[in-house]
Amino acid sequence: MFTLLQNSPDEFIQFLKKHHIRRFHFIYDFDKEKVIASHKVLQPIADFLMQDQRDFAKHEGIFCQLTKKHDVLQAGFIHKTNRGNAAGGTRFWPYATIEDFLRDGLRLSKGMTRKNALAGLWWGGGKGVVAQTDNLDIHNQGLRRDIFREYGELMSAIRGVYVTAEDVGTGPQDIADIFSTTRFSTCIPPTVGGSGNPSQPTATGVVRGMEAALRFFDGGTIKERTIAVQGMGHVGRPLIRMLLEKGAAKVIACDIKQGNIDLVVKECGSERLQPSLVAIGDNSILFTECDVLAPCATGAILNPQTIPQLKTKIVCGAANNQLEDGLRDDDTLFERGILYVPDFLVNRMGIVNCANEQYGYIPNDPYQLRHLETEWEHSIFHVTFKILQISREQGEPPAHTAIRLADVQAEHLHPIFGHRGLDIIKGLVQDRWFEE
Numbered sequence: 188m189f190t191l192l193q194n195s196p197d198e199f200i201q202f203l204k205k206h207h208i209r210r211f212h213f214i215y216d217f218d219k220e221k222v223i224a225s226h227k228v229l230q231p232i233a234d235f236l237m238q239d240q241r242d243f244a245k246h247e248g249i250f251c252q253l254t255k256k257h258d259v260l261q262a263g264f265i266h267k268t269n270r271g272n273a274a275g276g277t278r279f280w281p282y283a284t285i286e287d288f289l290r291d292g293l294r295l296s297k298g299m300t301r302k303n304a305l306a307g308l309w310w311g312g313g314k315g316v317v318a319q320t321d322n323l324d325i326h327n328q329g330l331r332r333d334i335f336r337e338y339g340e341l342m343s344a345i346r347g348v349y350v351t352a353e354d355v356g357t358g359p360q361d362i363a364d365i366f367s368t369t370r371f372s373t374c375i376p377p378t379v380g381g382s383g384n385p386s387q388p389t390a391t392g393v394v395r396g397m398e399a400a401l402r403f404f405d406g407g408t409i410k411e412r413t414i415a416v417q418g419m420g421h422v423g424r425p426l427i428r429m430l431l432e433k434g435a436a437k438v439i440a441c442d443i444k445q446g447n448i449d450l451v452v453k454e455c456g457s458e459r460l461q462p463s464l465v466a467i468g469d470n471s472i473l474f475t476e477c478d479v480l481a482p483c484a485t486g487a488i489l490n491p492q493t494i495p496q497l498k499t500k501i502v503c504g505a506a507n508n509q510l511e512d513g514l515r516d517d518d519t520l521f522e523r524g525i526l527y528v529p530d531f532l533v534n535r536m537g538i539v540n541c542a543n544e545q546y547g548y549i550p551n552d553p554y555q556l557r558h559l560e561t562e563w564e565h566s567i568f569h570v571t572f573k574i575l576q577i578s579r580e581q582g583e584p585p586a587h588t589a590i591r592l593a594d595v596q597a598e599h600l601h602p603i604f605g606h607r608g609l610d611i612i613k614g615l616v617q618d619r620w621f622e623e
């Protein structure tokens with residue numbers, strides 16, 4: 188059963204070619220309460236999605252293509268468009284099986300629905316996934332250009348129901364290539380009107396989350412605290428600088444690249460900064476005795492192996508999907524009395540920075556800054572504090588609370604366009620977009 192799902196991307200690509208399929212989709216039919224595939228031979232995948240209890244979550248649509256040049260598998264996942272068309276970045280990543288490819292897209296796009304809703308953005312949740320396969324030389328610029336130009340064509344073909352952006356494995360040049368074939372991309376280069384690198388606002392958002400957590404924890408601030416930061420990259424660097432500026436007693440930080448450590452030391456060298464170079468896979472910084480642990484490198488680092496060894500009071504960082512298993516690990520942290528600030532709450536500035544870039548720019552844009560101030564009801568500080576408070580009152584771990592609140596907000600309809608995304612999807616199905 189479902190053997191297609193255990194195919195590697197390469198095997199699945201051969202299957203698609205054998206059946207002369209270039210574009211295809213899986214749509215949730217809300218009337219029939221069924222997932223429908225565009226092609227009969229793909230219905231087993233639709234049935235698998237229908238039966239999945241964990242990740243599918245009634246995704247409104249998944250739109251896929253096999254590129255004409257280089258045969259690359261690409262997809263746009265649209266989870267929920269009540270608050271607006273789907274917005275989220277595109278990941279370029281290797282997958283062992285088609286099930287892994289699908290699950291990553293599903294999980295990430297559902298996460299974007301929640302992140303966007305909690306941020307008060309009038310955007311729905313979506314994510315793009317492009318499969319890296321062994322035969323692709325991902326450092327070849329010409330090849331990348333072909334891949335991402337065709338990805339832009341996919342965005343155009345699905346009529347804006349999903350607006351893409353940068354994510355793990357994609358960079359500014361890839362987005363410029365996407366933008367050359369579609370208007371439905373954000374995070375485009377500043378030279379053509381885009382918003383540029385969001386890492387500084389992301390780091391400020393993490394600081395706001397920490398401040399709310401510390402206020403909640405003991406009424407204090409960052410001053411005189413010990414903070415451990417894993418990852419000294421684009422977010423880690425400004426984060427460390429701000430923590431030192433705010434009077435942290437000690438910032439213990441690590442990275443796997445000496446060059447990135449050198450940049451931080453050059454920018455904000457201080458005797459209160461204790462940087463170290465670690466080997467890939469060395470997670471010992473997680474076990475540092477500290478007030479706040481800020482994961483700013485990779486995901487899934489909080490799991491049954493690491494959580495029992497943590498010696499922090501609070502976890503608050505930028506890395507996506509820090510909990511290996513969202514609900515299980517949230518439970519364990521809660522049982523251990525460690526305050527966990529959900530990552531999708533504090534690292535929102537990446538999407539906030541680019542989601543509305545078509546509305547133009549104002550210096551010190553109040554629509555951006557309100558996320559980083561304390562008054563606005565959807566600000567990072569305010570929402571973090573509220574979630575921690577509800578979590579304590581209800582005896583419920585904070586990520587559970589955040590998800591519950593996000594899921595309520597995700598149902599709200601866009602004040603102008605209503606549930607237009609669903610109408611776009613219906614039009615695509617009716618017009619058999621995949622035959623164009």
Ligand code: NAD
Pocket residue numbers: 355385386387389417418419420421422423441442443444447465466467468469470483484485486505506507534535536537538
């Ligand atoms: P980055 O690649 O610039 O930085 C990550 C750093 O972590 C790199 O310097 C890398 O060498 C280091 N690293 C990797 N594995 C490590 C390990 N095991 N121990 C120590 N260091 C390690 O990425 P970034 O833009 O700074 O983003 C950091 C995290 O935050 C990522 O998970 C990203 O998805 C997430 N995030 C970033 C933004 C943003 O605006 N950049 C927004 C939302 C979420």
